Each structure stands twice: as C-alpha cells, then as structure tokens.
Amino acid sequence: MSERTGAADIADHNAGGADNAGSADKAAQSGGTVPTVAILGAGKIGEALLAGLLAAGREPATxxxxxxxxxxxEQLQQQYGVAxxxxxxxxxxxxxxxxxxxxxxxxxxxxxxxxAISSGTLVxxxxxxxxxVLxxxxxxxxxxxxxxxxxTALLLGESMSVISAGAHAAPEHLDLVEQLLAAIGKVARVPESQQDAVTALSGSGPAYFFYLVEAMIDAGILLGLPRNVSTDLIIQSAVGAALMLRDSGEHPVALREAVTSPGGTTISAIRELENHGVRAALLAAIEAAARRSTELGRAHH
Ligand SMILES: NC(=O)C1=CN([C@@H]2O[C@H](COP(=O)(O)OP(=O)(O)OC[C@H]3O[C@@H](n4cnc5c(N)ncnc54)[C@H](O)[C@@H]3O)[C@@H](O)[C@H]2O)C=CC1
Ligand SMILES: O=C(O)[C@@H]1CCC=N1
Incomplete structure (x- = not known):
C-alpha cells in the first residue's frame, strides 16, 4: 500500500466467486470508455465520494x-454539475x-x-x-x-477503501472498482469475512483520530492555551505524525520511542495513558465497532 494509486497488498483475488467471468458485463467491459457511475444516496459518504471523484478529475457527465x-x-446539481x-x-x-x-x-x-436494473450493471x-448476499x-x-x-477521506483523495467480491463478481469487476477508488485513496482487497473488522478499523477509523485530537485540544485549554493555538498545535502534530507513519518507513513503536526521552515529559504522559487503560479502551472500542457491523448485517439479512 505504498503507492496512492497502487494495487492493494492485502489482496485476495480469489475472494468470492467468479461464475460469470465470461459474461458480457457492460460495467466491466468499458472498452476504453469511462463507465458511468450513479451514487444512490448523497449523504456524508455519498457526497464525499462524489466530490472526491470530481476533484480527482472525473468528468461530471460520467x-x-x-x-x-x-x-x-437541486443543491447537488448546482454544486457539482452532475445529473x-x-x-x-x-x-x-x-x-x-x-x-x-x-x-x-x-x-x-x-x-x-x-x-429497473439493466443486465450487467455492477452494484x-x-x-x-x-x-x-443480501x-x-x-x-x-x-x-x-x-x-x-x-x-470520509475520499473527499481529499486519501481514503482507505477495502473491497470484497460477492458471489457473481468476477475479477474484472473488482479491478473496475479498484480503479475507480484508486483515484481517491488506497485500495485493499480482503475476503468478505474480514469486512466487519475492516469497518471497525478504517471505516470508523478517522472518527477515533478526530476524537483523540478533540481531547488533546481540550488538554491545551486545561493548560491555559487559547483554543486556536491549542488547535493549531495539535492538528499540525497530527499531520506530522501521520506523514511520519506513512513516509518514514519506521515502525510506530520506533517513532514513539524516538519522542520519549529518558526521564522526560513524554514518558510521564505515557504512564498516565497506561494507567487509564487507553490501549485496552481502543481494543474494546474497535471490537465493539466490529460487533456492531456484524449486528447490522444480521438485522437486515
Ligand atoms: N459516514 C462514513 O464515514 C461512512 C459511511 N459508510 C456507509 O455509508 C452509508 C451512508 O452513511 P452516511 O453517509 O454516514 O449516512 P447519511 O445519513 O449521511 O447518508 C445517507 C443518505 O441516503 C439518503 N437516502 C436514504 N434512502 C434513500 C433513497 N431511497 N434514495 C435516495 N437517497 C436515499 C438519505 O437521504 C441520506 O442523504 C451507510 O451504509 C454507512 O454504513 C461507509 C463508510 C464510511
Ligand atoms: O458509523 C458507521 O456506521 C459508518 C460505517 C463506517 C463509518 N461510519
């Protein structure tokens, strides 16, 4: 996953069946023309997808x-120029x-x-x-x-998108979806059985970081910094940390250790994070999110 447009490294190209691999699916056989994409439901994620694809250079007519x-x-039509x-x-x-x-x-x-669906349409x-299967x-x-x-980082071309094939999706369908999403972030392939875990990690993931940032900004307030100063300090620290995680090639533990000077400030903070069970809280929180994903699947089966 080191290239923004690169293929997934969690690939499982055999996930799902491929029983119509030879059929003349219009979606997978774009023959050089760009397949048309309709987004049903323009809420938070639908609009982020729309805006991200347009920002990545996709023609509004498609x-x-x-x-x-x-x-x-009407607002969507005016704002984005799409049908x-x-x-x-x-x-x-x-x-x-x-x-x-x-x-x-x-x-x-x-x-x-x-x-209404026409034959060969990819859902x-x-x-x-x-x-x-639903x-x-x-x-x-x-x-x-x-x-x-x-x-939601689809919006900025920085999504982590994870894809799995259903029973009738052939490799060319996965390729098509991967191509579409690679314009707006990274793409990985997993067997569908892992999607509840994925949802808990990278689907909900941005919210956990936003939550941490929010709490850290409040800590600045507690220490008497103006809110705008605290916000700038924490957001730039988050951006710097994210880029180091992505681009330094170092393990997160090594990066954290490099900030943690002997007898210094960081280790005092880490001790409190451990005392308050923050690691255990994250494990439990992400496990709860995965459980909820499974429940949503059962409720609508
Ligand atoms: N918000 C997020 O970060 C992510 C959301 N998702 C998934 O995306 C889906 C949507 O989530 P959000 O965007 O957060 O919810 P949302 O409530 O913001 O958006 C859903 C949209 O669908 C529209 N809608 C509902 N029924 C419709 C219909 N019959 N025809 C046309 N539009 C219809 C609603 O009016 C609303 O605008 C959910 O299934 C969620 O699991 C997946 C990944 C991330
Ligand atoms: O909270 C949710 O249910 C959706 C799915 C992943 C992120 N947001």
Whole structure:
C-alpha cells in the first residue's frame, strides 16, 4: 500500500466467486470508455465520494446521484454539475450503481432498483455490515455485487477503501472498482469475512483520530492555551505524525520511542495513558465497532 494509486497488498483475488467471468458485463467491459457511475444516496459518504471523484478529475457527465428531497437534488446539481436521477433511472442507465444509504434504508432502495436494473450493471455497496448476499437476494439473479468499506477521506483523495467480491463478481469487476477508488485513496482487497473488522478499523477509523485530537485540544485549554493555538498545535502534530507513519518507513513503536526521552515529559504522559487503560479502551472500542457491523448485517439479512 505504498503507492496512492497502487494495487492493494492485502489482496485476495480469489475472494468470492467468479461464475460469470465470461459474461458480457457492460460495467466491466468499458472498452476504453469511462463507465458511468450513479451514487444512490448523497449523504456524508455519498457526497464525499462524489466530490472526491470530481476533484480527482472525473468528468461530471460520467457521474450521477440520487437524493430523496428535491431541494437537496437541486443543491447537488448546482454544486457539482452532475445529473440528479431517480434510483430507478440510475439502475437502468448507469454502468456502476454505488449504494450509499444507511443499512436501515437498504431494503426499500433495493425494491425500487431491482425491477429497473439493466443486465450487467455492477452494484457496489458501501453500507457497513451488509453482506453481498443480501444484495444478491434482492437483485436479479447473477447481478455482480462488490462490497466496499471506504472512509470520509475520499473527499481529499486519501481514503482507505477495502473491497470484497460477492458471489457473481468476477475479477474484472473488482479491478473496475479498484480503479475507480484508486483515484481517491488506497485500495485493499480482503475476503468478505474480514469486512466487519475492516469497518471497525478504517471505516470508523478517522472518527477515533478526530476524537483523540478533540481531547488533546481540550488538554491545551486545561493548560491555559487559547483554543486556536491549542488547535493549531495539535492538528499540525497530527499531520506530522501521520506523514511520519506513512513516509518514514519506521515502525510506530520506533517513532514513539524516538519522542520519549529518558526521564522526560513524554514518558510521564505515557504512564498516565497506561494507567487509564487507553490501549485496552481502543481494543474494546474497535471490537465493539466490529460487533456492531456484524449486528447490522444480521438485522437486515
Ligand atoms: N459516514 C462514513 O464515514 C461512512 C459511511 N459508510 C456507509 O455509508 C452509508 C451512508 O452513511 P452516511 O453517509 O454516514 O449516512 P447519511 O445519513 O449521511 O447518508 C445517507 C443518505 O441516503 C439518503 N437516502 C436514504 N434512502 C434513500 C433513497 N431511497 N434514495 C435516495 N437517497 C436515499 C438519505 O437521504 C441520506 O442523504 C451507510 O451504509 C454507512 O454504513 C461507509 C463508510 C464510511
Ligand atoms: O458509523 C458507521 O456506521 C459508518 C460505517 C463506517 C463509518 N461510519
């Protein structure tokens, strides 16, 4: 995962079946033309995906989006210059349908899309917890489905997106999704059985960092710094630490040790983090997120 546009290094190219690998899927056979992508549900992640793809240079004419409220539809059209379609029109026309509604809203959406979907359309779900088999059950027999867990850094081209094939998704479908997402971050492939863990780690991951940053800014307030100063100090420290993690080639432990001078300030802080069980809290928190992802899948099975 060292190249932004590079292929995944957690690749499992055999994840899922490939029983229609030889079929003439329009989505996977773009033949040099850019496949059209419709995003169904323009909430936090749908809009981040839309904005990220446009910022990465994708032509607005190759993208469309659906929204429930007319005012929202108009705002999206004006802001991004993309077509706003109904879910059914998108299902009939687009090569790739990205389903970006909440798990709770999935069943009505699939009921709307299933009768309209054209043969060979690739369905991509970003919904936490929902297994590809749920989509396959509601969609016409043989519909290729790829499950993706991105995160909101899609917006800036810095997502960690993790993809898994459903039963009817062939390697070319995974390649197509990987290509799409590689323009807006890194992409890894995992067997679908690992997606709940992935969701807990990199799907929710940005929130944990934001939470830590928020708490650290408050610590600056406690020490009497103005909020704007504390915020600048912590955000730049976070950016610096993130770039060191990504670019130095050093293990996180080595990086932390290099900050931790003997008898110094950092070790005093680390002792408190250990006393307060921060490591155990993170283990429990991420485990809870994965459990919730599994529950969401069961609830909508
Ligand atoms: N927010 C995040 O960081 C991430 C979210 N996800 C997944 O993305 C999905 C959406 O999550 P958020 O964007 O956070 O939620 P959200 O509530 O911001 O967005 C969902 C959007 O779908 C729209 N919607 C619902 N039913 C619709 C329908 N039938 N037709 C058209 N639009 C419809 C809603 O109006 C709303 O704008 C969830 O399944 C979540 O698990 C995945 C990765 C990260
Ligand atoms: O909180 C959630 O359920 C979604 C999925 C991953 C990040 N946000």
């Amino acid at each position: 993208l469309s989006v659906s929204a429930r409220r007319p005012a929202r539809a 706003v379609t109904s879910n059914a029109d998108a299902a009939a026309d687009a090569d790739v349908l990205v389903v970006a509604v909440k798990p709770q809203d999935i069943e009505p959406l699939l009921a709307e899309v299933a009768p 991509v779900s970003v919904a936490a917890g929902l297994p590809t 989509f396959e059950r509601h969609l016409p027999e043989g519909t290729p489905v790829v499950r993706v867990m991105p995160n």
